[in-house]
Amino acid sequence: MSQKPGIPKGTRDFTPEVLLKRNYIFDTIKRTFSRFGFAPIETPVMENLSTLTGKYGEEGDQLLFKVLNSGDFLKDLDRNETDYKKVTPKISEKGLRYDLTIPFARYVVMHRNDIVFPFKRYQIQPVWRADRPQKGRYREFYQCDADVIGSESLLYEAELLLIYDEVFTALQLPVRIKMNNRKILQGLAEVIGQPDKLTDITVAIDKLDKIGEEGVQKELQAREVSEQGIRQIMQYLKIPFTDLEAFMQSSEAGKKGIEEIREVQAFLAKTPLKNELAVDVTLARGLNYYTGCIFEVQALGVQMGSIGGGGRYDNLTGSFGMPGMSGVGISFGAERIYDVLEELQLFPDSSGAGVQLLFACFDKDAQFFAMPLLQKVRQAGINAEVYPEPVKMKKQLEYADRKKVNHVAIVGSDEMTTGVLTVKNLQSGEQQKLTIEALIDFLSGQ
Known part of the structure; x- marks a missing residue:
């Protein structure tokens, strides 16, 4: 009996017509990356699980696609073991890449002797996440990343914002680019007297758009943030950036974050963006490796999640034996950009x-x-x-x-x-x- 053809949920076939439109997006992004001096690299579909785990936060680790070892992977397994966390390393040593940033950090460490720093690279390849498929969210999708590693200069934050602006202007897609700084969020944790709760606070705040203020409060309670701390956090979420300095008076980290955002704004003062750039103190970006400025891009005129994001990371290569290497990068959500351009009928005649x-x-x-x-x-x-x-x-x-x-x-x-x-x-x-x-x-x- 013949088998009915099908593909896994969250994956897609692409027709020639669709690929022409996708290539229009990719080519626009590539041209902009190249103009700004970024060079292309590629990394393998699979990475060692040890490379991937522990880099994306607790929720990210659960979304890793694992690859079973070749051959008889059950041979040395204790059949009575029921804890999947203990079983997984014994039957799976590899995983599909979750994003392009961690593989990039691994690449930098392995090729450090051949790289000229600061190293500006771009990478356009598919990634995989074991997520629940829904509108704008797929299990297999392309990321388009640009990163600079080997410099702490905030000039690069400004350059990456200019890249976002140029690409979306070329695509004729109006966007709002949001910016915050993880040091400000670190300052928030210090102000409430619970600096050890930084990750819990950022994970909760990152869900604000999805679950609202009441949901954030419940999430913070579940993560054992104090009631006084929760009240201060909810107060913080309503403070405009221009008034934030007084709130952060007791935190050097918080004041440093404010200073860094102002420096990025100063770099852009004489090269203003065509799209809106807004400082949003509620922006958290859930990934643990961000340490400085963070970014997120929202399309205007359509209901869709973020279509781009990124930020500064100070020690991403440290876990691979190369500490103190600061970098900053952005990513374009090509799949969502495609859906937005299609919905708004912004694709040119292809x-x-x-x-x-x-x-x-x-x-x-x-x-x-x-x-x-x-x-x-x-x-x-x-x-x-x-x-x-x-x-x-x-x-x-x-x-x-x-x-x-x-x-x-x-x-x-x-x-x-x-x-x-x-x-x-x-x-x-x-x-x-x-x-x-x-x-x-x-x-x-x-």
Whole structure:
């Protein structure tokens, strides 16, 4: 009995039409990364689990896809062991990468002797998370990251914000870029007298948009934050950044965070962004490795979670034996950006990115005649093909129409004798006579 085909939940097949649109996003991002001096790298699909675990917080660790060891992975296993945390290391040594930042940190340490610091890299590859699939959230998706490592200069924070601004301006997608600083959140933990609760506080605050203030209070109670502390945290969430200094008077870390945000603003003072940049003291970013400025991007005019985020990390390479290496990076959520552009109908007409010209031939001799012309057109940078069989012209034109090819060059005995092709615009129905040189000039100007 034949098996019904299917794919895992949270994954997708991509049609040519969809991939053309995705490549439009990726190409826009790549061009911007390159203009800012970032170089591309790639890392393996799989990393050692020891590389991945303990880097993403308690919730992130639960979302790691683990890969079973090859061969008889049950051979040395105690069958009476029921604690999955003890069993996992014995049957799985590898996992699919959860993001691109931790593999990047591992890459830096392994290649430190070949890297010129500060090292500016970008990486566009898929990642995997064992999450519950829903709108805008997938188990397999692409990340587009840019990081600078080996410098503490806040100039790079400003550069990364400029990258966000340029990319979303090029995509004609209005966004709000939010910024905060983890030192301010550290200061909040110090102000309430529970500095050891920083992670608990950030995890709770990070859920504010999803569960509201009441939900955050309950989360903080569950994490054993004091009632006085919870009242102070709820007060903090309502304080505008301009009034935050007084609240942070007792915390050097908090005051340092405020100072860093002001320095980033100063770098951008004479190069203002086209999109809105807002300091949001409620922004937490749940990942544990952030230590300084943090960012998040929201699309305007559509209901969607963040479409980008990132921040400063001071010791990400430390766990791999290379302490004290500061870095800062951002990520573009390509899948969500695609969904937003689709919903707002902001994709340009992508038909020109597919096949622009089809040679439709009346007979085999016409096909032989068309082949060198086809190569001339391709060498001129025009996407083109020839229909493989000299069938009825109606069928060839229907093929072109279904593939959204705008122009068809019809080749028959007259065209072979004169060297002048009959070119039909399938959108308007208009026909014109053009030499191959004139046809190339015409299509190049489209």
